[in-house]
Amino acid sequence: MSARSARYSHTFWHDLPLVPLRDTLLALQWLGAIFGSCVVVRGCRSSIAWRSHAYRLAWLACLIAVLLVIGLIDLEGPLRLMHLLRLVLVVLCGVGAVFGIAYTVLAGALIGRFFARTTAEPTSFPPVTVVKPLHGHEWTLLSNLSSFCQQDYPGPLQFLFGVHDSEDPALQTVEQLRLLHPEAHITVVVDARLYGPNRKMSNILNMLPEAQHDVLVFADSDVSVGPSYLRNVVGELQKPGVGLVTCVYRGQPDPGFWPRLSAKATNYQFLPGVVTGLALGMARPCFGQTIAMRRETLERIGGFAQFVHHLAEDHAIGEAVRMIGEKVAIPPFTVSHACVETSATKLIAHELRWSRTIRIIDPVGHLGSALMHPLAFAVLAVVLSGGAAWTWSLAAMALLARLALKVQSDHALRQARRDLWLLPFWDIVSFSIFVASFFSTRVIWRGFSFKVDGNGLLSPVQDE
DSSP states (O other): OOHHHHHHHHHHHHTOOHHHHHHHHHHHHHHHHHHHHHHOOTTOOOHHHHHHHHHHHHHHHHHHHHHHHHHHHHHHOHHHHHHHHHHHHHHHHHHHHHHHHHHHHHHHHHHHHHHTSOOOOOSSOOOEEEEEEOOSOOTTHHHHHHHHHTOOOOSOEEEEEEESOTTOTHHHHHHHHHHHOTTSOEEEEEOOOOSSSOHHHHHHHHHGGGOOSSEEEEOOTTEEOOTTHHHHHHHHHTSTTEEEEEOEEEEEEOSSHHHHHHHHHIIIIIHHHHHHHHHTTOOOOOOTTOEEEEHHHHHHTTOSGGGTTBSSHHHHHHHHHHHTTOEEEOOSOEEEEEEOOOSHHHHHHHHHHHHHHHHHHOHHHHHHGGGGOHHHHHHHHHHHTTSOHHHHHHHHHHHHHHHHHHHHHHHHHTOOOOOTTHHHHHHHHHHHHHHHGGGOOEEEETTEEEEEOTTSBEEEOOOO
């Protein structure tokens, strides 16, 4: 900050007239009293109540900001106000970068600890039905499905696949799978019935009557797993009090630039964020890449029909299991999730859908995920400060912290280190998507457009 700016800042606060300030503070106190009377809910700890509180807090913050801006324009005039606001933004971006660097260093330490834990071995090998809803052709679909047929699991296995359309090209892949694994017990369901806008859940509801076993493992079609996957999942499910097992996942890109960029989002933002949230007791995840549960648990939560209107049905299933007093366990290994976005448009649409989903089901956590973007905050500080020396140092530290996290994540995941240069590029793109997620509740999913309400429920909208 220049000497002139410092003198100006001191004079501004020293000369602030008391009467307009008093009027502004009285108005804020009045708003706070109204707000407080609206949000006090005795003993309420439901996620809906917390979302409601978060939205009201956001509105209150906006009202406070508007009143302060009006008051400052009255006192100092628009030019001096713009100068002050720029200084404030520089400080905020600097603080965001510092806290983001601290988060990044912490995440790098925690991700190694998470995967260093031992996996669970089952005490018995009950029969398992693997339920996989399918839709369309995917580059790695055959290898993904084959990985489930190559399990080191001595118990009986049923592989249950389902589609809505008898012409779905995924059925050809299932026939290839039969040829590759003639010993596999494969069941296919073709049923066009829909029960709500979540087509995946409708597909699963059509399939469930054909499930023969009491241990059910639901996994998305774009997931591939290692040979010990079912052993470890069943072993985790057999632990006392566990009602559901889910798995974190890494990105496995299809060929091409955009899939590689998509994998960066999964491996170096999503995955460290989940591990850090779990270690700090701030995350309650459940991922559709794996949901393993007993039929008894499924019946106790009331079945899956209640989730056909949810965008994040996996999160809702996890919360339903917790509500009946059972645990959601996350073992210390990953499954692989295929990153298939072949263009910038598809990648941004996918990331926006994900980001808006998190914002709706966990608004406070979504706001806190700003700490995943230290490099973007540091770059903004450089730009807004006119290239102040300290901001360049901050940007260098942020870049080094992010690159170190990538190296630590690659080591924990036992994968090759490549495409270092893509990480800072993706960090800036990702921050732009994060900001854009606050400006709409519209998402595009499998070619259909939906609005998402405050409870995470989908309603179809017509494209103009």
